[in-house]
Amino acid sequence: MDIGIRSDSRSYLGAAALAVVLIGLALSFLTWQNLERQRQTIEEHLFLSSQVILRGVESAMSREMRGFERLLPGMHARRGAGQPPLPDPLAPRLREMLSELIETSDVEFVAFMAAGGRVLFSVRSATGPEIPPLPASAWEQLAATGEWAALYKGSGGAETFVSGLRTKPGLARLCPEGQELAAGRGGPGAGPYLVVGITPHKHLETFGKFRRTALLQTGYVLMVAVFLWGLGAAYVRRRDQGRELHRLESFHSRLLDAMPDGLLTVSAAGGIRAANPAARDLLAGGGELVGQRFDALDLETDGVPGASCLWGKGWEQARAGGRSLEILSMPLPPAASAEGEAGERLVLVRDRTDLKALEDDLAEARQQAAIGRLAAGLAHEIRNPLSALRGFAQFFKKKLEGRQPEEQYAATMVSEADRLDKVISDLMFLSRPRAPEKADVDAAALAGDLRALLRFDLEHQGAELVVDMDPGAPAVVHADPDMLKQALLNLLLNSLAAVGANPPGEPRRIVLGVAQRDGRACVAVRDTGPGMTEQERAHALEPFFTSKKEGTGLGLAIVHRIVRNHGGRVDIETRRDGPDHGTEVRLCFPPAGAGDACEPEQGEP
Numbered sequence: 150m151d152i153g154i155r156s157d158s159r160s161y162l163g164a165a166a167l168a169v170v171l172i173g174l175a176l177s178f179l180t181w182q183n184l185e186r187q188r189q190t191i192e193e194h195l196f197l198s199s200q201v202i203l204r205g206v207e208s209a210m211s212r213e214m215r216g217f218e219r220l221l222p223g224m225h226a227r228r229g230a231g232q233p234p235l236p237d238p239l240a241p242r243l244r245e246m247l248s249e250l251i252e253t254s255d256v257e258f259v260a261f262m263a264a265g266g267r268v269l270f271s272v273r274s275a276t277g278p279e280i281p282p283l284p285a286s287a288w289e290q291l292a293a294t295g296e297w298a299a300l301y302k303g304s305g306g307a308e309t310f311v312s313g314l315r316t317k318p319g320l321a322r323l324c325p326e327g328q329e330l331a332a333g334r335g336g337p338g339a340g341p342y343l344v345v346g347i348t349p350h351k352h353l354e355t356f357g358k359f360r361r362t363a364l365l366q367t368g369y370v371l372m373v374a375v376f377l378w379g380l381g382a383a384y385v386r387r388r389d390q391g392r393e394l395h396r397l398e399s400f401h402s403r404l405l406d407a408m409p410d411g412l413l414t415v416s417a418a419g420g421i422r423a424a425n426p427a428a429r430d431l432l433a434g435g436g437e438l439v440g441q442r443f444d445a446l447d448l449e450t451d452g453v454p455g456a457s458c459l460w461g462k463g464w465e466q467a468r469a470g471g472r473s474l475e476i477l478s479m480p481l482p483p484a485a486s487a488e489g490e491a492g493e494r495l496v497l498v499r500d501r502t503d504l505k506a507l508e509d510d511l512a513e514a515r516q517q518a519a520i521g522r523l524a525a526g527l528a529h530e531i532r533n534p535l536s537a538l539r540g541f542a543q544f545f546k547k548k549l550e551g552r553q554p555e556e557q558y559a560a561t562m563v564s565e566a567d568r569l570d571k572v573i574s575d576l577m578f579l580s581r582p583r584a585p586e587k588a589d590v591d592a593a594a595l596a597g598d599l600r601a602l603l604r605f606d607l608e609h610q611g612a613e614l615v616v617d618m619d620p621g622a623p624a625v626v627h628a629d630p631d632m633l634k635q636a637l638l639n640l641l642l643n644s645l646a647a648v649g650a651n652p653p654g655e656p657r658r659i660v661l662g663v664a665q666r667d668g669r670a671c672v673a674v675r676d677t678g679p680g681m682t683e684q685e686r687a688h689a690l691e692p693f694f695t696s697k698k699e700g701t702g703l704g705l706a707i708v709h710r711i712v713r714n715h716g717g718r719v720d721i722e723t724r725r726d727g728p729d730h731g732t733e734v735r736l737c738f739p740p741a742g743a744g745d746a747c748e749p750e751q752g753e754p
Contacts, residue, residue: 169378173371180367184360191352192310196298199312203343206250206259207316213242214320240270247272257309257346261320264288269341278303278346281311291315291342300349310347410499414481417492419443431498432469443496448474475499516692531573539566572703585629585714589741592626592663592672593618595634599661603641610649610657614641617662626663626670627741628715633672636711637661639704640674640734646697647678647732666737669717675733680725689721705734712736 247259251274258273258280266282273280281301290297295315302308320341405412411428413421424438432438432446450467467474477497539562546559596616600607607614626633641659648657660675681689681696688694690709695702712719716739723732 169374172374176367176370180363183363187356187359191349191356192298192300195300195310195347195349195352196312199298199310199345199347200296200314202250202254202256202347203312203314203345206247206345207314207320207343209246210243210320211317213246243270244272251277255348255351257348258344259346260344261316262313262342262344264292264342273346277348278307278309280344280346281309283311283313283344287313301346308349308353310349311344312347313342313344316341316343410497413438413443413496413498415443415478415494415496417494422493428498431472431474431500434470448476450476471502472500473502473505475501531569535566535569535573539563539570542566585632585711587627587629587715587741589625590628590630590633592624592670595626595630595637596661598634599637599641602638603645606642606645607659610645612645612648612657612659615658615660617660619662619664623663623665623670626672626738628738629711632711632714633736636708636736637672637674639708640736643704643734644674644676644678644732647676650679651677666735669737669739671720671735671737673733673735675731677731680730680732681721681723682725686721686723690719708734708736712738715739 250256250259251272256274257277258271260271260273260280261269262283263269265288268280271280278301281303283297287297287299291313292315296313298310298312300308300310318341320343405425408425409427411431412425413428414423416422419442421438421441421443424432429435429438432448433441446469448467448469450465463477465476465478467476475498477499478494479497481493481495542559542562546556546563549555549559593616596618600614600616603614641661644659648659651657656677658677660673662673662675664671664673685696689705691702692706693702709719717737720735720737721732722735724730
């Protein structure tokens with residue numbers, strides 16, 4: 150199961166990332182707009198300041214020129230068009246005035262210029278920049294509007310705000326080089342022009358501080374936005390991982406609770422630390438396992454205590470509570486252990502009871518197939534010679550009648566031939582059983598018929614046959630009448646042989662009963678014989694297995710085959726000690742309408 154951020158979380162994070170980008174772009178745009186407006190405001194302020202300075206210089210120069218004219222009376226009457234400019238003594242006064250302006254303000258230089266850039270008169274500070282040449286666009290704007298301004302950057306990187314103003318032509322008479330302008334021969338808009346250079350350091354320094362503050366604020370906001378986005382992304386990822394972890398833990402818990410195989414963790418000391426419900430059902434019958442020791446469980450592996458399963462290298466076969474189990478134990482690395490303890494083991498328990506029953510059925514089917522092949526061969530190879538031998542034996546019995554022991558020998562040959570023919574008939578039934586033709590068999594009538602058939606055998610053995618009908622049992626058994634009669638007859642003959650082995654004085658009693666068990670009609674034959682050993686009970690249903698000297702070992706095998714063909718089961722209970730010793734064989738048949746599929750024989754080992 151993969152753990153990761155889900156698609157809705159990724160969409161949320163994508164939307165958050167897009168929002169952060171948009172916020173960053175919006176902040177950057179707004180900051181750039183504010184900076185541009187601030188710079189424009191500074192340039193407008195510089196322009197207004199420069200124009201005020203230019204207008205002031207123009208007014209001051211006009212006043213100085215008028216004052217100088219009053220000091221020289223009659224000069225105005227003699228001047229006219231084409232007259233030379235004022236005498237040179239005014240120039241030092243203007244230079245002194247402009248120098249004082251430069252020293253007491255941010256002005257770097259002041260210059261009179263003619264159109265095209267020819268400097269008529271200039272004053273600049275000792276450390277100020279050179280007067281820059283004005284571009285053609287500046288002259289066009291000065292000629293058109295009379296005003297112009299621009300920010301210049303010098304070769305050393307220093308910036309200067311240069312502003313120009315078109316003055317009255319009469320001011321050109323302040324310089325000897327401007328007489329043609331004063332005479333009006335420069336053409337319309339020809340000048341002179343007053344140009345001033347102002348250092349913008351204070352304004353630009355303020356702008357720089359504002360820009361740094363704005364950039365820092367923008368960067369701070371962006372960092373906070375990115376941090377918050379990262380925090381939100383981490384929270385969402387942690388939340389989703391927590392949900393996925395909870396979902397995975399819930400899935401694992403449901404998986405362990407629902408899995409049909411048992412799962413345990415056992416400490417190095419052998420204590421059970423965890424167990425799922427299947428393990429509790431298989432090993433403790435639904436009881437608690439946690440806290441117990443593994444070697445204290447009622448578990449056996451071929452007679453060895455169950456603790457040996459912990460140290461096996463593969464699947465171990467074991468038994469517990471009547472179940473056949475497979476157990477696999479493997480060491481857990483400390484990293485995978487809940488407490489990081491070395492030596493902890495993981496134990497997997499499988500219930501293979503049904504599988505073992507299928508394996509036993511398969512083995513029995515193979516055995517029956519072998520018997521079938523053997524019986525088919527024996528039927529053809531033995532029966533014809535056997536018939537001839539029996540006929541000759543009967544012939545000699547008649548011929549030797551009255552002569553002993555020859556007559557007895559001939560009679561023995563006939564009886565043994567009949568017994569061999571019965572063995573062959575039983576083999577043929579095992580190899581090719583016919584399908585049962587089921588009907589409702591009256592249990593009481595069947596018991597009466599069997600009593601009548603065995604009356605002489607019962608008298609000969611001195612045995613008693615008791616019919617025990619459970620009041621809650623069904624009155625009929627749904628089975629093939631002939632097959633059911635044959636199966637019960639075989640069981641009763643076995644019981645007669647068993648009670649016949651009792652010592653004199655012990656009861657020889659056989660009980661034929663009908664009872665109801667798990668919705669099935671069960672016909673049981675119980676005797677008071679010596680009982681079976683555990684080995685005899687385990688192999689009682691196998692063909693050719695018998696504990697009797699004259700038995701063929703096919704009687705119970707035929708009973709087993711008949712019951713299995715009806716979809717029923719055979720249960721065997723036996724006891725060799727105590728007053729209630731003996732053996733009980735139950736034939737349980739499914740009710741009418743039930744399937745005929747064979748089921749595991751619960752009474753078989």
